[in-house]
Amino acid sequence: MKGYLAVGVITLLTVATLLVPVADSPAFKPAPGSALPAVAVCPVEEGQGRATAIGVISSPNGTGEVTIFAGGGATGSANFDTGEPGSATISVVDVSAVGVAGALADLPDAASAAASVISGSGYLAAESCGATPASQSILAGGSTLSGENMDIQLMNPYAGDATVDLTVWSEAGLESDPSFDSVIVPARSSATLDLRELLPGRETISVVIDVTSGSVIPVGRFSNGSDGAVWRAVPPAQEWLVLAPASQGLSKVIIGTAAPADVSYQIDLYGADGLSEGFAEGVIPGRGAATVDLTSLSTDAVALRIISTGPVAPFLRLEADGGVAMTAGVETAATSWLMPGAGSAIGSATRVVILNSGLEDATTLLTDRPKGTLEREVLVPASSVVVVDLAPGILDGLSLDSDVPVAALWMMQLGPLSAIATGVPIENG
């Protein structure tokens, strides 16, 4: 009897052991949400008649530092204080005269932004500085026709070397050159690829930049002899907003894709007549680009919403009277925008384009920095684009606050020279 009892006990224990699930292995704590570092990486150029000013706008007051890096180290740095208005402009020539290089701007906090404004004789270019490196990005809009120069500058301000693969597409198809493979960008340095030398005579160039190790911030540099442009590469996405101010000349949007297969896209237009859905549509060849000409619409400011079936990135290119300007589209609307560098060129006229792609009217407040005297309330009706022209003056930049999400772009015009840059959206702004 005792034997059967023991068998019962053992059987019960065995069943219990089999039924009780094995406890989960201890796990580490959940990963924290990501946060952007309060930093911006800006293209700079000094010499040959050109100079760079870095405009900084911060929401709170604070201090920061701009460090010029080249050749594996810092060639100079300068502290700045955004003061009560929350803005500052740092002339790179006062920090370091290094030619084409990169600058690392330590910003007062994450709700800050910086932009480079490069100016000189027959040259005006501006672009907001990149904050977050991406493992893949697209740079399109450039060309290497006669008299045109196009460079790709890969900036690596970080501690480790980076390795980059470039996939270049032009109207001739995918371009092949050993210079595009495994480009090593040493730490705290920039690597520049001269596309005019490598791919002369191309009208439409689209470059997919894949970072295989380390991190880089890529920018494009373009000049046509009478003006120039600097514009950032952006990571691809499937929905974009592109704001285009009125232009007296050519205006086009170049949409590049990183997808290896063809990608379809549809464009909705925000113009004077409101939203026009299905304004255009087409197919982008794999790792190639498609161009949408806006010249016929350029009498008024317009905005495009681009929706694609694969990852793409759109770039706006304006050309008029020898002047040229390029910038990338924006992914999202936001309630707060910083536009450092806007109005910083002496004697330039500044124009701000605001898109309200929502269904409610937006009341926005445009404020100049550092003076704060130009507080202008602008009503932006739903699904419409509004242009604000500002009188010439010397500014560090502009900020825009809205009660509903909007998108903003600014343009400087100095005679035939023009520069254009999208604003920097500020989360929780």
Place this chain on the structure above:
Amino acid sequence: MSLCMTDVTPQVAEDPTSQTRPPAPRVKVIVMHTPGADLDAALATVRRQVYEGVATVEVVGEPDVEKPEDVVLRANVAAAIAQSGPEIDYLWLVHSDARPRPDALSALVSEVERANASLGGSKVLVAGTKGELESIGSATDVFGTPFSGLDDGEIDLQQYDVVREVAFVSSVSMLVRRDLAQGLGGVDTNLRPGAAGQDFSQRVRLAGGRVVIVPSSEVFHQGRCGATPGWRDQAGRYRAMLKAYRLVTLAWVIPFGLMVGLIDSIANLIFLRWRPLVRFVAATGWNLAYLPSTLLARRRFRKVRAVGDEELFRFQARGSIRLRELGTDLGDRLLFMFDEDHALVRSTRRIWSSPGIWGALLAGIIAFLSARSFFFVGVPNTGFSLPFEAPTVALSRFLGGWNEAGLGSAAAVHPSVGLTGLLSLIWFGHEGAARTLITLGFALMGVVGMGRLAGRLGFRGPGRYLAGLVLLAGPGTALAAGSGSWLAIGGAAILPWSIRSLYVPGADVEKGLLGRLGWAVLWSLLLAAFSPALVVVPLVFAGVSAALGWKRASLPLVAASLLGVVAAAGFLMDDPGWILDDQRRFGLGVSVLWPVLLMVATVPPLLMPGKTGRLVFMGALLSLAGIFGANAGLAGPGVEEAALILASFGAALLVAIVLDAFGRTPMQVLATLSAIAMLLLSMGTLGDGRLGLPAGDDNARFAFASTLAGEGGPGRILLISEIRSEIPGEARRGPGFWYRTLDGIGSTLDEAWLPPPGPGDEKLDIALSRIATGAELRPGTLLAEFSVDWVDISGGPSQLERTLASQLDLTPIPLDPGSSVFENPAALPLVTDGMEIWGRDGTGFAGDATADRVRISMNYDPDWHPASGPADWATTVSAETGWARYRPTGLNRVLPLVAAGLLLASLVVIVVGRTRQ
């Protein structure tokens, strides 16, 4: 002198040719009196000798009874010899505690005459026995150690009854030519009888005489003259050697003799025998004191020496008899581990009939093969299997030194640190070799321990040793070892010994309690040192065993076995999370196959009559409880480790019993097959040759820290991985990853477990949380205060790795394709005053004395000296002395000392207990 003549009947009288026979040689009997011996009886036996040639009887010594009138009393043997006139042909030297047969003397005389010998000795038998042999003449080795060739208790069956030359004869009864005895100056009065006989025999031989044993002359010896050889006998043999050998022989014999003596003494100490060392020292000292006398005797002997040392060598055994005996002793002990019933020792013919030998042999071979990789590449340095610290540092760390794991703590280190330090120290300070030997020892101990435990529980089958393999690599230990827990293997290997120490063999219940107490305490201390939570298992085993009506453990021994917890008390009190925190456990789960196999093997024996079922039940119960405990994951890693070992132990016990009770009924066959399946499953995990430990050398992996270290030393390495096993030792739960800091000079066993986090650890955790968000562009600066010189991210691409690709002050070092290594140029030295950098000095630090204070990147503790103070979370001390030490207070100081004292006391008790036995 009519004394003998009246009572004896001459043997030769029966000779029909007696009318023409020559007169019997005249013999003077010299009775060497031994205190306590019955002199009257001795004289009576002398008088009964059937030999007509006895001339006189003299007594040497101081008799405690009145001597007969016809007996002459001499002060010493030398005097008795010297006072022998030319009419005497032979001298018969006989002890007063000897009882010669009536024909002993006549046999001696006739055989010595016939062999033309100068010295003859009798066959000596132990008085009061049925013919147990004491001496039939002896050989020696070159160092003078006697060798009789007799087994203990060997009975005289006339197997040695042949007159032959020997190296020396016993001084209990020997016949020597009077002229030779006087020429040699008699026996050496400075020597004890045994050594004197040897000395005399050697000199006789070197003087050209023959020394023979005469087995037909039988003498019973009462042994009152001191059967146990003492240091004086050893001293006497040395002196005999010094007197007899030529200088050229002494030139090599003396150093070799000293070496043999030392080896013998030290080896005997290991066997807990201290007397050989004392004897060796005393004998050497005595000979130094008597060196002038020895030299004088040597000079005198030179005049009568007739032959060379070769004559002595002819009768000497090769090599050293003491070393040979030592080897035999060692072999016996090793064999005894496997062969409790001494089949091997008793008779090689019975080897293979011993039930455990086959299993032991097979298990031993498998265990040896299971550890084969240790012979070639050493013990792996990965997981929780980390190298030992230098012995003195490890010991001082255990005895209340600073715990450097993590960012440092006053919490006690794991008790294994002290034990491994001690064992390394015993192994001449070579911690690496000690670690390999200890690990090999685990394999042997596990197999032997399981066999011995089952043997003590009454099972003699061949499976009990094979079950040791299940103990080492069964359901739980295989998992623990696979996660790198070297200590789990140690704990498993010791557990059966600790349980065995609670059970006294039935015949020995009344004997040796003291020694058994010592063993119980010793085993429990060892068990607590390797796996503290296992200490309760022997108690549980004894309790369950008693409750099931199986064997009852000795209560005093059970109580003593709990004392071992003292060794781990400090560790457990300082870090209760090791027992309680389920988030720190390994997270191992035993396969469902094991409970099924256990049940299949258990049920048949339970349904059969006999007591076997109870033990089978207990084995299954313990194993299932262990599996359940490990799988439930309700407690910390200490409990988990103990549960895993318990699971294997119970399974091993079950396998041992089931294999022992092998039968042919279907149920028994089923149970046996299940047991064999468990055995094979266990052996499978041992196939890698590392006892189931994972391969790898993390110290080699992180050697870059030392190789590339700058002036400030290698500092610390911050290890980060999403895979916990990629990090040696315990890891803390970080934001999205596991992490820990390790000493850049190489991690050691004391760092395996992390103490409870201090303020520095908490600050580091916050810093890592910030870095993990990607918001920190200069993580090196943030980590600098923790002296993190290196960041190593392993385990494949991770969010943190991507984040650190975009930072400014950690320099990527392309060292290892399997991990991302960053150097932190901003890191503060571990100990610095801002200018000077201090280095390690034992468990503390030392450097140039300055007027400043040095900052130690360790969690603040006021017991740092001199003049400690906090610097945020870190510690600062005055640099004026040039050193910084941690001096524990309270229980941290007392408990390790108590544990060390208990260990020493248990050893003393064991020695005393053995001595009493």
